[in-house]
Amino acid sequence: MKTFALSALAATFLLSGCGQPSSPQDAANTADKLIPDNQQHQILDSAKTRLDIYAPVELTSSLSHLSNQQQQLVGKLIDAAKIMDDLFWQQAYYGDKSELLNGLDGKVKNFADINYGPWDRLNNEKPFLSGFDEKAAGANFYPQDLTKAEFEAADFDGKQSLYTLVRRNDAGELYSVPYSEAYAAPLKQAAQYLREAAQLAESEAFAKYLTMRADALVSNDYQPSDFAWMDMSDNKIDVVIGPIETYEDQLYGYRAAFEAYVLVKDLAWSEKLAKYAQYLPQLQRELPVADEYKQEVPGSGAQLNAYDVVYYAGHSNAGSKTIAINLPNDEQVQLQKGTRRLQLKNAMRAKFDKILLPIADQLIAPDQRQHITFDAFFANTMFHEVAHGLGIKNTINDKGTVRAALKEHASALEEGKADILGLYMVTQLVEQGVLTDGKLEDYYTTFLAGIFRSVRFGASSAHGKANMIRFNYFADKGAFSRTEDGHYRVNMEKMRQAMTDLSALILTLQGDGDYQGVDQLFKQQGNIGEQLAADLTRLSDADIPVDITFKQGRDVLGL
Numbered sequence: 197m198k199t200f201a202l203s204a205l206a207a208t209f210l211l212s213g214c215g216q217p218s219s220p221q222d223a224a225n226t227a228d229k230l231i232p233d234n235q236q237h238q239i240l241d242s243a244k245t246r247l248d249i250y251a252p253v254e255l256t257s258s259l260s261h262l263s264n265q266q267q268q269l270v271g272k273l274i275d276a277a278k279i280m281d282d283l284f285w286q287q288a289y290y291g292d293k294s295e296l297l298n299g300l301d302g303k304v305k306n307f308a309d310i311n312y313g314p315w316d317r318l319n320n321e322k323p324f325l326s327g328f329d330e331k332a333a334g335a336n337f338y339p340q341d342l343t344k345a346e347f348e349a350a351d352f353d354g355k356q357s358l359y360t361l362v363r364r365n366d367a368g369e370l371y372s373v374p375y376s377e378a379y380a381a382p383l384k385q386a387a388q389y390l391r392e393a394a395q396l397a398e399s400e401a402f403a404k405y406l407t408m409r410a411d412a413l414v415s416n417d418y419q420p421s422d423f424a425w426m427d428m429s430d431n432k433i434d435v436v437i438g439p440i441e442t443y444e445d446q447l448y449g450y451r452a453a454f455e456a457y458v459l460v461k462d463l464a465w466s467e468k469l470a471k472y473a474q475y476l477p478q479l480q481r482e483l484p485v486a487d488e489y490k491q492e493v494p495g496s497g498a499q500l501n502a503y504d505v506v507y508y509a510g511h512s513n514a515g516s517k518t519i520a521i522n523l524p525n526d527e528q529v530q531l532q533k534g535t536r537r538l539q540l541k542n543a544m545r546a547k548f549d550k551i552l553l554p555i556a557d558q559l560i561a562p563d564q565r566q567h568i569t570f571d572a573f574f575a576n577t578m579f580h581e582v583a584h585g586l587g588i589k590n591t592i593n594d595k596g597t598v599r600a601a602l603k604e605h606a607s608a609l610e611e612g613k614a615d616i617l618g619l620y621m622v623t624q625l626v627e628q629g630v631l632t633d634g635k636l637e638d639y640y641t642t643f644l645a646g647i648f649r650s651v652r653f654g655a656s657s658a659h660g661k662a663n664m665i666r667f668n669y670f671a672d673k674g675a676f677s678r679t680e681d682g683h684y685r686v687n688m689e690k691m692r693q694a695m696t697d698l699s700a701l702i703l704t705l706q707g708d709g710d711y712q713g714v715d716q717l718f719k720q721q722g723n724i725g726e727q728l729a730a731d732l733t734r735l736s737d738a739d740i741p742v743d744i745t746f747k748q749g750r751d752v753l754g755l
Contacts, residue, residue, distance in 0.1 A: 237296070239304045243316060243324035247303040250310055251741035253546045255748040257460050257504035259755075266433060269396040270458060270506065271755045273435045276389035277456035277509035279382050280437060284454045284510030286379070288444060289313035290336040300325075310515065310745050317515030318653050318742055333604075334447035338362045339370075344447070346370070356600065358452040359416050359439055375439060376416040383413040390437070402431035409437060422524035426499075426533040434459040434503065434538070436521060441511055442599075442607060449604045455510035457521065462541055465502035469539070469578065473500050475630065476534070479621055480586050485700045488592050489707040492531060499534075500578065504542040507748050516653045516743045519544040522581035522614070527589040527597055537581040539574065546744050547649070548573050554740045556645045559731060561685040567641035571633045575622060576643050583617035584610065591709035601709030608722075609714050612662035613702045619643055620699050623692065640686050644676055648684075651724070652732060652742045661722045668721040670694050682731065 239247075259267055285293045289312060296314065297305055307324065311317050314325040321331045332340050338347070339362065347355075347362075347370070354360040354372030361373045376383060387410035394406035405428055408421035418438060428434075436459070439452035483490045512518050521538040524530065548570050556568040588598065595601040602609060622639045625631035651663040670676060673694035676684050705713050724732070 236299055237314065237325040237327050240324055240326060243307075243319075243322075245736075246316060246319065246324065247307050248739075249318065249736075249742040250745035251546075251550045251743075253543075253550070253744045253746055254752055255506060255508070255542070255746040256752050257506050257542060259460065259753060262432065262460070263398070265396050266398060267755060269393050269433055270460070270753070271750055272389050272393035272396065273433070273437075273456075273458045274507045274750055274755075276386045276393070276437060277435070277458055277507050279386040279389075280454040280456040281509040281513065283379055283382060284444075284514065285312055287337060287451075287453050288335050288511075288514065290332070290340060306745075312514045332447075334362075334451075335444050336361075337445050337451040338447060339364055342370075342447075347448075356448075356450050358442065358450065359418070360451070374416045376414055380414075386437075387411070387413045393435075397431070397433075399428065399431040401428040402433070406435075409435075413438060419526055419529065422526050422529045423533065425524065426529060426536060429499065432461050432463070434461065436512075436523060436538070440523065440525065442525075444511060444514075446604055449599065449602075449606050453511040455512040456507070457505050457509075457512055457518075457538075457540070458507035459503040459505050459538065459540075462502040462504060465539075465541060466500070469500040469502060472578075472582070472625070472630070473534075475625065476582070476585060479624060482624060483586060483617070483699070483703065484620070484696045485703040485707075489588055489703050490586075491592075492588055492590070499536045500539070500582070501536070502539045502541045505540045506753055508746060513746070517543060517547075517746070519547060520577045520581045522584040527599075530585060530589060535585045537578060539578050539581070541574070543744070544574060544577060545570065550744060551741055552642075552645055552649050554738065555648050555735060558735055558738055558740070559648055559682070559684055560641065560645055561679060561683040564637075564641050564685060567635070567638045568645055569634055569638050569642060572638040572642035573646065575631065575633070576618060576639060576646060579618035579621045580614045581618075583614040583621060586617055586621075587613055587703050588707045592707045593709065595709035598706045598709060602706070602711055602714055605711065605714045605718065608661040608718065609702060609706060612665050613699075613706065615662055615666055616695055616698050616702060619695050623695070637686070637688065640688060640691055644684060644686055644691075648732070648735070651728070652735065661718060664724060665717060665721045666698065667728065668723075668725070669698050673697070678727070682734070 259270065262270070289296070297308060300308055308314060313331070314323050314328045315321045315331040316324045323330065332338075334342060342362070350370045352369070352371050354374070357372060359375045361375070361378050362370055363373055365371050390406045390410035390413070394403040394410070397403035397406060401424075405421060405424040408424045412418040412421045435456065437456040439454050441455065442449045442452050444453040445451040477493060480490055480493065508517060519540050521540070522535050524535065552573060553568065556565050560568065590597055591601050599606040619639065622631060623636065626636050626639070647663055647667050651660060651667060653660045653663075670691065673690055674687055675691035675694040676686050678684055705717070
């Protein structure tokens with residue numbers, strides 16, 4: 197249980213229980229939260245062995261092909277990204293960031309910074325510092341004492357909005373505060389940086405997007421800039437910025453968290469990938485599910501590109517680091533324009549070298565380790581992102597969007613869909629002779645090793661739950677076997693059948709908007725069993741990092 201100073205409690209009640217906050221910024225920072233006192237927080241004994249689970253990586257890329265003007269543009273984007281980082285801290289942690297970090301030293305301070313608070317993101321959000329209780333499922337998007345029953349009974353504008361905070365008024369009633377008001381000052385500054393970057397952009401389409409994204413930050417209307425982002429193709433530099441993913445909201449999955457990626461396009465690899473986008477409509481038609489579950493046609497404007505990422509901020513930098521992106525999330529934009537799939541090649545290579553290969557040496561059968569390749573890892577990751585654009589976005593029985601119908605389970609099931617359909621797509625394209633790098637055994641074996649890598653992120657995250665469902669489903673179907681000496685071996689025929697069956701199951705659950713069915717699936721298949729837990733401990737004992745953390749910024753890039 198958290199320890200609280202009496203003055204902190206009194207201040208909380210004055211702000212939340214006896215009147216509305218005096219300003220939108222107060223609503224963002226202080227409404228309805230219980231702030232730990234100024235005690236010196238200590239690392240818990242159970243967490244001391246976890247302080248080195250992140251391997252440091254210098255996040256850099258050659259910028260020599262960019263003009264001086266373009267390099268200045270990159271710097272402006274980093275400045276804007278840093279503001280997203282500060283805003284995510286406010287959304288993820290319901291205390292004061294500076295007060296928390298200033299009371300910590302060394303590795304403990306670094307660990308808190310990586311986790312954006314006192315909860316271990318790769319250990320089911322358990323607190324690693326004394327004086328803190330479990331993290332609220334709704335983070336700081338909602339009042340900390342909010343129950344689902346109270347929320348679902350309430351009726352107020354912006355109730356399910358991606359871009360509002362939920363707070364209480366002086367009568368204890370729920371109301372929403374748009375991000376553009378709650379974080380008005382920092383968003384205005386971030387918008388200014390984007391407008392300055394637009395003046396430096398050599399691509400007219402990119403300049404238009406930057407200007408529209410700046411407008412979105414201060415208006416709370418992001419869809420027009422999402423359309424503009426989809427219309428770009430000639431830009432060497434890119435940025436993903438704003439409130440985007442909803443994983444941080446584990447109460448309902450309604451609220452989007454601030455994040456940013458600053459990106460430099462890898463032109464050679466992007467040209468190599470461009471040919472795969474044309475196969476999306478065909479792959480949608482061939483999905484292993486009844487026609488009503490694949491009636492939506494993916495937008496024809498889908499793009500596949502490879503990038504070096506030179507700056508992560510906010511949600512994208514918290515805990516495990518994203519290595520590929522599929523955006524926008526807006527269902528209307530997806531249906532009209534498709535999505536863009538961004539493969540973060542330098543970050544992906546770092547994870548492959550520092551984590552996946554050592555895991556394979558520990559857990560994959562020796563005679564199958566030859567099938568662990570970077571090309572297969574890259575393709576599996578890429579087609580995971582492509583697969584987000586397949587399937588169905590709206591239920592077939594008038595329950596609204598899949599995201600709304602499945603609530604807090606929507607993100608985890610969507611990640612599970614993308615994982616399994618990505619492998620399904622790889623299978624189809626290899627057998628059609630379209631994907632020619634390597635053998636099918638490479639993709640399947642690397643996929644299995646990838647499960648061990650990702651499941652170490654913990655079963656509480658969307659990706660963690662998706663990994664556990666897939667691992668347990670595959671185990672039940674005999675897709676792999678475990679030898680007496682603790683090595684895992686892929687059964688190609690059974691893995692293919694399990695992949696097809698699980699694809700059909702997930703697509704059906706999504707199309708039906710079957711909340712109860714998904715809830716049951718997670719309860720039955722979403723847990724880490726004793727044998728797997730023991731094998732994961734072997735990886736820790738071998739000092740294999742769980743993920744990576746970055747040294748990044750203007751200084752690293754020489755800007």
